[in-house]
Amino acid sequence: xxxxxxxxxxxxxxxxxxxxxxxxxxxxxxxxxxxxxxxxxxxxxxxxxxxxxxxxxxxxxxxxxxxxxxxxxxxxxxxxxxxxxxxxxxxxxxxxxxxxxxxxxxxxxxxxxxxxxxxxxxxxxxxxxxxxxxxxxxxxxxxxxxxxxxxxxxxxxxxxxxxxxxxxxxxxxxxxxxxxxxxxxxxxxxxxxxxxxxxxxxxxxxxxxxxxxxxxxxxxxxxxxxxxxxxxxxxxxxxxxxxxxxxxxxxxxxxxxxxxxxxxxxxxxxxxxxxxxxxxxxxxxxxxxxxxxxxx
Numbered sequence: 001x002x003x004x005x006x007x008x009x010x011x012x013x014x015x016x017x018x019x020x021x022x023x024x025x026x027x028x029x030x031x032x033x034x035x036x037x038x039x040x041x042x043x044x045x046x047x048x049x050x051x052x053x054x055x056x057x058x059x060x061x062x063x064x065x066x067x068x069x070x071x072x073x074x075x076x077x078x079x080x081x082x083x084x085x086x087x088x089x090x091x092x093x094x095x096x097x098x099x100x101x102x103x104x105x106x107x108x109x110x111x112x113x114x115x116x117x118x119x120x121x122x123x124x125x126x127x128x129x130x131x132x133x134x135x136x137x138x139x140x141x142x143x144x145x146x147x148x149x150x151x152x153x154x155x156x157x158x159x160x161x162x163x164x165x166x167x168x169x170x171x172x173x174x175x176x177x178x179x180x181x182x183x184x185x186x187x188x189x190x191x192x193x194x195x196x197x198x199x200x201x202x203x204x205x206x207x208x209x210x211x212x213x214x215x216x217x218x219x220x221x222x223x224x225x226x227x228x229x230x231x232x233x234x235x236x237x238x239x240x241x242x243x244x245x246x247x248x249x250x251x252x253x254x255x256x257x258x259x260x261x262x263x264x265x266x267x268x269x270x271x272x273x274x275x276x277x278x279x280x281x282x283x284x285x286x287x288x289x290x291x292x293x294x295x296x
Contacts, residue, residue: 058090071125141168186213195256222257
């Protein structure tokens with residue numbers, strides 16, 4: 001199995017698949033639980049792990065605001081906590097000049113997060129780390145603007161989609177910082193990129209009903225290319241054990257979906273998919289991507 005989506009559905013089956021020795025590769029979820037080669041060696045994530053993302057954002061904070069006062073809003077579940085601990089640890093390891101001064105949580109069932117944002121805005125924080133999803137992300141971005149609060153804003157990558165930012169108001173999202181590791185299709189920035197051009201050629205020939213700006217389809221193309229590379233490396237030994245062996249030694253392979261400078265970092269003892277990501281800043285219309293990637 002490869003490319004399966006979502007932490008909850010994969011959690012429901014991964015113990016069974018591991019008990020049967022079935023490779024469960026390139027999962028579309030970044031939960032830290034998938035980096036467990038000792039106990040669940042057949043399961044591997046395909047997205048940047050949430051702790052990797054958090055560490056790189058924390059490094060950015062330390063570099064641009066070494067004495068930052070950080071307020072955090074996080075989803076009150078394993079998703080939120082996957083970011084929280086690693087982020088705070090990097091700040092501590094940096095010497096403690098940058099500190100978290102207030103944490104606020106929310107539940108998925110909460111109708112609004114207004115009270116949490118009011119508390120954070122009054123805390124004196126000059127950095128706001130927004131570890132939220134969906135509606136809560138849009139609400140919180142808009143509320144920050146309504147309050148006249150002007151912190152450096154960090155946003156979890158899963159909430160950087162245009163639909164979420166549009167609901168918040170692009171003007172309110174200007175200046176938000178997030179990680180980036182992949183290219184997009186259907187935009188001028190990458191229209192001459194060889195990998196994007198190869199995908200477009202395939203799309204026009206075999207998938208004419210797929211829109212040219214469908215980046216999810218391009219992500220799938222990237223995962224297929226990665227899975228094909230794993231199988232190519234297997235040669236004629238197409239056993240489950242060899243598929244796993246090749247997947248866990250994929251370090252250095254560059255998916256066509258990835259930005260230049262990003263490669264897989266899997267090893268048999270560490271299933272972190274990638275340890276190097278880019279910092280990006282929303283300019284009100286699109287994301288400006290840093291010149292150099294950052295390693296956790």
